[in-house]
Amino acid sequence: MDRSISRRDFGGLLTGAASTAILSAVLPAPAVWAQGRSSSASDLASNLQGIAGEVIVDEASRAAYADDYGRIVHKIPDAVLVPRDSGDLVKLVQYANKSKTKIGIRGMGHSMLGQAQIDRGVLVDMAALDSISILDNDRVEVGAGSTWGPVMSETAANKRTLPVINDTFLSVGGSLSTAGFGPTTWNKGLMVDNTLELEVVTGAGELVRCSETTNQDLFLAVLSGLGQCAIITRAVMKQVAAPTHVLYIKIFYDDDAIRAAHDLAFLARDGRFNHLDLRSRTYPFGGLEYYIEGGVFYDAPNEPKLDDLKKGLSASSFEPKTWTYEEYYRRAESCYSCVPAPKPSLYLTVPASKFDVFVKNTLSDPSTSAYIAPWFSIWRRDAQSRPLARVADEDFIYRTQFNRVLPNSADVKAFLALNRALYEKVRDLGGTRLTTSAIPFEPKDWERHYGAAWPAFKATKEKYDPGNVLGSSVNVFGKG
Ligand SMILES: Cc1cc2nc3c(=O)[nH]c(=O)nc-3n(C[C@H](O)[C@H](O)[C@H](O)COP(=O)(O)OP(=O)(O)OC[C@H]3O[C@@H](n4cnc5c(N)ncnc54)[C@H](O)[C@@H]3O)c2cc1C
Incomplete structure (x- = not known):
């Protein structure tokens, strides 16, 4: 069985039939691969000379890569490459520069508006680059195609963990x-803040390592850089001591989002929880119930006192649970809400001082709150430092996440326009978008989004991807 596709979910689209369509490319001299659609498997095979990985060219299998989580943008790539190693990507990128072929990169495809999709060109499915290697007590090196779940298992075996972990079914x-946010981002920063070094294949086709001290311009342009300058092949992540247990508490606030959000801000200033997040869920009789998730990491037998953790909160009720650390990090291992319906979700950052008005207005207006399930978190601004991870500039910032699952009959364009309008409101209040959410954006919007970081980002793009073979799925630089 071809593990490169069969072990991945892709929203349940791929079937065993896809595996029959994979070719191992073995190859004569490169010719010109037409800039449009490849005409046949043999054309493609003859052009990707020396690639050890798998090239998927038949239509049914390529069609299985046409959607992302959002199910709004539908693009069928000319071909899909499942590279066996970084060398395959070097060969692909060098070939793409010669033939002016566009390359798209896909991790787990949980973007919402086509950010990991491409139609004219080759889509790289990173799945097989999933190595994990513990370098020492403080560092783990992981392949970019791995998801975080196996990384957590590997580090936990040595009683270590990552300072910040997002949903573990997402790719490195x-x-x-x-950016990579998780429930400890509030004081530990984003996953990009906890990345020590990267191995990448640049848009010029060179395999390069970069960090804060080596090729720093590239390092900073790749972290949160939407694959514009280089393809990440490996990342060295920081490791810290793992606790043995987690006291995890759901703290309920009925239908009062603002009361819950105020307690969230109180808890971020107070610092009693390691894990801090705010979610909503639907009552059986309709409407939304809000709850904070608080988690204290500890080593048994030193369990914290529940009464201490409840102090000063305005909650209606508490639901505590004691977990081993493994039970904790495995609590949500597969994609929730991965249903085949349009999902124009909206992720924003809002300055804490502007949060109440924006959220009250949005949630109280039926025209803006339709199909919304809001989740929030609060982040300390001083825990984050990567220039391309654009967040509101205030000491505390709310991540304001409006999850939306629409009926298939809904007017998706109208919801995208609504997302755009809500984004503009937040932008005018000093907030930002998170890049994977579903907001229509033009190159001039990206320039404004990146703000002070734009000139360096643009210069780095020109230096490392002069042929502009990468990044067209998002089109940050307006080069198509
Ligand atoms: C159910 C769900 C849960 C989510 N939970 C979280 C969460 O906990 N934390 C969080 O931060 N976000 C979360 N997100 C938001 C977001 O979609 C993901 O952070 C993001 O998509 C990463 O996941 P992925 O592996 O699916 O990346 P993809 O969607 O495949 O890719 C995201 C972008 O990165 C580029 N890319 C992918 N791999 C590489 C590479 N190796 N080199 C260069 N560029 C690359 C792609 O081209 C694309 O532009 C969630 C989204 C969903 C739908």
């Missing part, structure tokens, strides 16, 4: 190309 490369 996709997380670090966006």
